[in-house]
Amino acid sequence: MSIKIRYFASLKDHLGRSEDELVSGGLLSVHDVWQRVNATQPLPSNVLVAVNMDYVNLDTLVKDGDEVAFFPPVTGG
Amino acid sequence: MTIIIRSEAFNPWQEIQHYQDNVTGYGATNIFIGTMRDFNDGDTVKAMTLEHYEGMTEKQLKKIVEQASQQWAVLDALIVHRVGDILPNEPIVLVSVWTMHRGDAFDACRFMMEALKSHAPFWKKELLITDEERWVTHNTDGYQPK
Numbered sequence: 001m002s003i004k005i006r007y008f009a010s011l012k013d014h015l016g017r018s019e020d021e022l023v024s025g026g027l028l029s030v031h032d033v034w035q036r037v038n039a040t041q042p043l044p045s046n047v048l049v050a051v052n053m054d055y056v057n058l059d060t061l062v063k064d065g066d067e068v069a070f071f072p073p074v075t076g077g
Numbered sequence: 078m079t080i081i082i083r084s085e086a087f088n089p090w091q092e093i094q095h096y097q098d099n100v101t102g103y104g105a106t107n108i109f110i111g112t113m114r115d116f117n118d119g120d121t122v123k124a125m126t127l128e129h130y131e132g133m134t135e136k137q138l139k140k141i142v143e144q145a146s147q148q149w150a151v152l153d154a155l156i157v158h159r160v161g162d163i164l165p166n167e168p169i170v171l172v173s174v175w176t177m178h179r180g181d182a183f184d185a186c187r188f189m190m191e192a193l194k195s196h197a198p199f200w201k202k203e204l205l206i207t208d209e210e211r212w213v214t215h216n217t218d219g220y221q222p223k
Binding site: 006008009010013050053054055069071072073074075076077 | 111127128129130132133136137158169170190193194195196197198199200201202212213214215216
């Protein structure tokens, strides 16, 4: 089991990929997850985060099997 | 209550008429239709691509309809939203609410539309007349007084 990480829209373009995968080996916060897979990229200040398709804060804990998504402010409608 | 994500152009009036055939007991219908403009931030826009987070979009829209139904006496609601490639004058979004009385219809429809704008994971990328592509970075504030 691993954590699936997804990126959307301008953040996906900026990073040059739409997904990552991470074997956590324990509890990690959403912010920890970003740092593990984007060590050289600071987390953009306006980024929104979802775990299993619900909005969460950066200190929310995630576990193997979760889907974590990072994306810019939404602009639908 | 129905949520539809469409990758092809749709006719909102036909959607409303068709859906309303199966709604009963209503005395008020409030409708919002958002249409693609051919201008934005001072530039001419010739096309747009709408990206979405499949699964989360539906989950968040369902939550928005549930929240509206808890606050107002909503009998039924229909949301249709485009994704993919869109041209100017094509409808992007339809929010339609059926209630017994007008106050609930107006207020629930406004709430659902504003919540969609701030919570549903859609992103617009514009193609300008110059062939430059750019992501739309923010929405206008729907509640801002004129």
